[in-house]
Every structure is written in structure tokens, then in C-alpha cells.
Amino acid sequence: PLHPIEMAAVVLYGRRRGSSKNGENLRNTKSLFNLRHVTVLGQAEWLRIQDELSGVNKEEKRIREAAKQRENLHLQSQEVVKLWPDTIHGQKLKKLEEKKIREQIEEEQMRLADLEEAKYKEQKRKEIIEKAKTQLYYQTDRVKGLHSALLLTEVLKERDAQIELKQRRTSASKDVDKEFLDMVKTREDEALKQAQEMALQRKLVRQVAAEDLRSQIKENELLRDQQKLENQKDGEEIQRLQALHQLEQRMEAERQEHIANRDLIRATDAKRQEAEEEQRKLFLLAKQKIMKLRKENEKELLREAQTHREMIRNKLTVTQQQQAVNEEQRIAKAVSEREAKQAQQQLEEEEKKAAMLKSISAHRELMRQEKEQRDKIAKQKAQEALQAQREADRIFSEKQQLKVKRIREEKKEVQDFNAVKMAEKSVRLQQLREEEREFEAKKAEVIAEEENRFQQYSQQIINAAAEAQRNVFPLCKAAREGIGSGSDPVFSGVRLSYLVQDRTGAQMPKYVSVATQNIKKLHTAVDIQDAKRRLGFTW
Numbered sequence: 150p151l152h153p154i155e156m157a158a159v160v161l162y163g164r165r166r167g168s169s170k171n172g173e174n175l176r177n178t179k180s181l182f183n184l185r186h187v188t189v190l191g192q193a194e195w196l197r198i199q200d201e202l203s204g205v206n207k208e209e210k211r212i213r214e215a216a217k218q219r220e221n222l223h224l225q226s227q228e229v230v231k232l233w234p235d236t237i238h239g240q241k242l243k244k245l246e247e248k249k250i251r252e253q254i255e256e257e258q259m260r261l262a263d264l265e266e267a268k269y270k271e272q273k274r275k276e277i278i279e280k281a282k283t284q285l286y287y288q289t290d291r292v293k294g295l296h297s298a299l300l301l302t303e304v305l306k307e308r309d310a311q312i313e314l315k316q317r318r319t320s321a322s323k324d325v326d327k328e329f330l331d332m333v334k335t336r337e338d339e340a341l342k343q344a345q346e347m348a349l350q351r352k353l354v355r356q357v358a359a360e361d362l363r364s365q366i367k368e369n370e371l372l373r374d375q376q377k378l379e380n381q382k383d384g385e386e387i388q389r390l391q392a393l394h395q396l397e398q399r400m401e402a403e404r405q406e407h408i409a410n411r412d413l414i415r416a417t418d419a420k421r422q423e424a425e426e427e428q429r430k431l432f433l434l435a436k437q438k439i440m441k442l443r444k445e446n447e448k449e450l451l452r453e454a455q456t457h458r459e460m461i462r463n464k465l466t467v468t469q470q471q472q473a474v475n476e477e478q479r480i481a482k483a484v485s486e487r488e489a490k491q492a493q494q495q496l497e498e499e500e501k502k503a504a505m506l507k508s509i510s511a512h513r514e515l516m517r518q519e520k521e522q523r524d525k526i527a528k529q530k531a532q533e534a535l536q537a538q539r540e541a542d543r544i545f546s547e548k549q550q551l552k553v554k555r556i557r558e559e560k561k562e563v564q565d566f567n568a569v570k571m572a573e574k575s576v577r578l579q580q581l582r583e584e585e586r587e588f589e590a591k592k593a594e595v596i597a598e599e600e601n602r603f604q605q606y607s608q609q610i611i612n613a614a615a616e617a618q619r620n621v622f623p624l625c626k627a628a629r630e631g632i633g634s635g636s637d638p639v640f641s642g643v644r645l646s647y648l649v650q651d652r653t654g655a656q657m658p659k660y661v662s663v664a665t666q667n668i669k670k671l672h673t674a675v676d677i678q679d680a681k682r683r684l685g686f687t688w
Contacts, residue, residue, distance in 0.1 A: 291627075295607050298627035303620040604628065 190198070286292060608630035614621050 254360065288546045290607070291603055295603075295610065295624065295627045298623035299610055301623045302614055305623075306618075336685065 256360065287296070607624065611621050611624045614624055
């Protein structure tokens with residue numbers, strides 16, 4: 150039989166593979182296959198067999214390859230046509246390209262316009278900021294003081310002009326006729342006199358009206374006081390009458406009640422008297438009956454008493470005789486009983502004494518044994534307590550040593566921590582000092598810059614005022630060096646101002662002159678040796 154599948158490894162593309170370099174493989178192949186029964190297949194036949202075995206459909210594969218080739222040709226034609234300018238697609242692409250270029254140009258123009266607008270806004274913002282800074286600078290106290298001084302120079306100039314005008318008018322009016330002046334003065338004097346008289350009359354009228362008004366006020370006050378007194382009296386009278394009326398009403402009510410009670414009491418007394426009379430009569434009858442019965446009872450009792458006394462007398466005689474006999478028997482019996490009782494008591498006492506001695510000895514022995522046992526237990530407890538105390542002392546000593554060690558370590562840690570903190574604090578203080586020095590330096594620079602700017606501005610105003618022939622003294626005073634309106638020396642760019650400690654709050658004067666500076670120089674020891682020589686200490 151043929152085995153084409155097994156021969157696939159031997160036959161390749163219709164040719165023999167040739168002799169193998171390995172003789173052993175060749176021998177194995179010869180042993181497996183018979184070369185006379187081998188069929189040689191072509192490539193197409195071999196591929197057909199392989200496709201049938203693997204289940205590949207040639208037609209579908211050919212259709213797919215044809216579709217893929219058409220797709221590639223279509224894409225290639227699109228790539229070629231895409232570059233043609235006279236096609237619809239080319240015209241559309243050209244329009245899109247032109248639109249894109251036009252949009253880019255518009256965007257560039259808008260960007261340039263935005264840049265110009267941003268520059269313009271930046272310029273306007275800088276101008277507004279500069280204007281705001283200038284206005285804020287004009288609102289500072291020193292600039293306000295300088296502007297006030299400038300206004301004062303204008304006022305002084307205006308006042309000088311008005312004084313000059315007044316002098317000119319005065320010199321021009323000196324040539325007017327004296328009679329006219331006298332006449333005007335006389336008229337003015339007369340008018341003044343009339344005005345004074347009218348004012349005096351008005352004053353007198355006002356005084357009279359005031360007096361009348363005061364008298365009316367006093368009369369009204371008196372009337373009001375009288376009216377108040379009358380109202381008070383009327384009120385008191387009304388209250389008194391009301392109280393009297395209430396009292397009369399209470400008395401009338403009490404009288405009515407008393408009359409009603411009196412009638413009731415009279416009726417009650419009559420009834421009570423009648424009852425008492427009845428009781429008195431009954432009592433008299435009962436008393437008579439009792440007296441009669443008492444007499445009868447007394448007679449009966451007297452008879453019974455006499456009979457009873459006789460009986461008692463007889464019984465007493467018999468009893469005394471019997472008692473005499475019984476007394477002797479009782480005495481003898483009592484003596485014998487007492488002797489027996491004494492003997493019995495003596496025997497019981499001896500037995501009790503013997504039992505007591507025995508119990509005492511037993512109790513002593515028991516107490517001795519208990520004492521020995523207690524002493525033994527106490528000794529054992531003392532030893533145990535001593536051992537426990539020693540153990541506690543040892544534990545306490547160890548704990549104290551550990552505590553001392555822990556405290557020493559904690560102190561060391563605290564010392565280390567404090568050292569670290571002190572170092573950190575020192576570094577922080579040094580840093581704060583550096584920052585404060587830097588801040589003071591920057592502050593001094595800012596104050597110097599502000600002072601330079603103010604001096605330049607004030608110098609411009611002073612020069613302009615001097616050119617306009619104004620009084621520049623207020624401007625020079627306002628343009629003094631140092632911030633503040635005080636009269637004391639400048640310290641760190643600030644002119645200090647000291648106020649008195651009272652409600653006026655006035656500024657203290659400045660007593661700085663050549664004499665005070667000389668006195669300060671005398672009392673300030675720059676050279677201690679010079680001071681000693683000046684004071685006379687020459688040793």
C-alpha cells in the first residue's frame with residue numbers, strides 16, 4: 150500500500166531529497182519504506198491534498214484575495230486622484246485649504262489685536278496704579294501738611310494783597326472832606342445813641358414783662374399749692390368720713406347681732422332657769438329620800454357593827470390562844486430548819502470551794518498553755534514579719550535604686566532636651582535678630598526713599614512758590630526732615646512728639662539750644678579721665 154502522507158518528509162517538490170549524510174537515518178528509512186512502491190507527487194497535487202486535509206476552500210480564498218486587490222487598487226487610485234486639481238474632490242480640498250489659510254490669517258490678526266489690546270490695558274492699568282499711588286501719596290500726613298502750607302502761602306499772599314489794597318484805599322480816602330466825615334460820624338453817633346436808647350427801652354420792657362411773668366408764676370405756684378392742700382384735706386376728710394361710715398356700719402351690724410344674741414340668750418336663760426327649777430325640785434325630793442334612807446342605813450350599820458365587834462372579839466381571843474401554842478412550835482421548827490440549812494450551806498460552800506480551786510488550777514494551766522502557744526505564735530510571726538520587712542527593705546532599696554537611676558536618666562534626657570531647646574531657641578533668636586535687622590534696614594531704606602521723594606516734591610513746590618513770589622516759610626517748615634509733626638529731634642527717620650500728661654494733651658516744648666547742648670556736654674562723661682580731672686580727682 151502507498152503512504153503519501155508519510156512520504157511527505159522524504160519527497161519534497163517532486164524530487165528526491167538525496168542521500169542523507171547520516172547513514173543510520175538512511176538505513177532506517179529503507180527499512181520502513183519500499184522505494185519501489187513510492188509515488189512522486191507534484192506541487193499542485195501536494196497543495197491540493199494538503200488543502201483537502203486542512204479543510205481550506207480555494208474559491209473563498211480567491212474571492213478574498215480579489216476583493217483585497219480591488220481595495221488596494223481603489224486606495225491607489227484615490228491617492229493618485231487626490232492630487233488632481235480639476236476634480237470635485239480636488240476642488241473641495243482646495244477650498245478647505247483656502248478656508249484653513251484664511252482662518253489662520255484671521256486668527257493671527259485676532260492674536261495681534263489681542264496683544265495690542267493687552268498692551269493697551271496694561272498701559273492703562275499702570276497709569277491707573279500710578280495715579281492711585283500718587284493720590285495715596287497725596288493723602289499722607291506729610292504731603293497734606295505740605296499742601297496745607299502751600300495753601301497757607303496762597304492765603305498769606307492774598308492777605309498781603311488785601312492789606313495793600315486797604316492801604317491804597319486809606320491813602321485815597323485821606324483827601325475826602327472832613328465835614329463829610331464829621332457829619333457821617335455825627336449821624337452814626339446819633340444812630341448809635343438812638344439804638345442804645347431803644348435797646349434800653351426794650352430791656353426795661355423785657356424786665357417788666359419778666360417781673361410780671363415771675364409774679365404770675367409765683368401766683369400760679371401758690372394757687373397750685375393751695376389747690377394741692379385743699380385736695381389733700383378733701384381726700385383726708387373723705388377718708389375720715391368713709392372710715393366713720395364703715396365704723397357706724399360695723400357698730401350697727403354688731404348692735405343687730407347683739408340684740409339677736411340678747412333675745413337668744415334671754416330665751417336660753419329662761420329655759421335654763423326652768424330646767425334648773427325642775428332639777429332643784431327633783432333634787433329636794435331625792436335629798437329627802439336619801440336622808441331618810443341614810444338614817445335607816447346608819448341604824449342598820451350600827452347594829453351590824455356591834456355584832457361584828459362581838460364576833461371579832463371572840464375570834465381574837467381564840468386566835469391569840471392558838472397563836473401562843475403555834476408560836477412555840479414554829480420557833481422550835483425554825484431553829485431546827487436553820488441548823489440544817491446552815492449545815493447544808495456549809496457543805497455546799499466547801500464543795501464550791503473545792504470545785505473553785507480545781508477550776509482555778511485548771512484555768513491557770515490552760516492560761517499557761519495558751520500563753521506559751523501565743524508566745525510561740527508571736528515569736529514565729531515576729532520572725533516572719535522580720536523576714537518580710539527585710540525582703541520589703543530589699544525590694545524598696547532596689548526600687549529606690551531603679552527610681553534614682555530612672556530619675557538620673559530622665560534628668561539627663563531633660564538636660565539634653567533643654568540643651569537642644571536652648572540651642573534651637575538661640576538659633577531662633579539669632580534668626581529673629583537677623584530678620585529684625587533686615588527689617589530695620591529695609592524700613593530705613595523705605596523711609597530714606599520716601600524722605601528723598603518727599604524732599605524732591607517739596608523742593609519743586611518751594612521753587613515754584615519762590616518763583617511766584619510767595620512766602621515759603623510755611624513750606625520750608627512743612628518740608629523739614631523726618632516723619633511726624635513733632636518739634637523734637639529726628640530719630641530713625643521719625644520726628645518724635647511728646648505730650649503732657651493732662652487733659653489738654655498739648656505737645657511739650659523743645660528746649661534744645663546751644664546752652665543746653667553745652668550743659669549736656671559738661672554733664673556727659675565721654676572721657677572718664679577728663680571727667681575726673683574736671684571734678685578734681687587727681688590721684
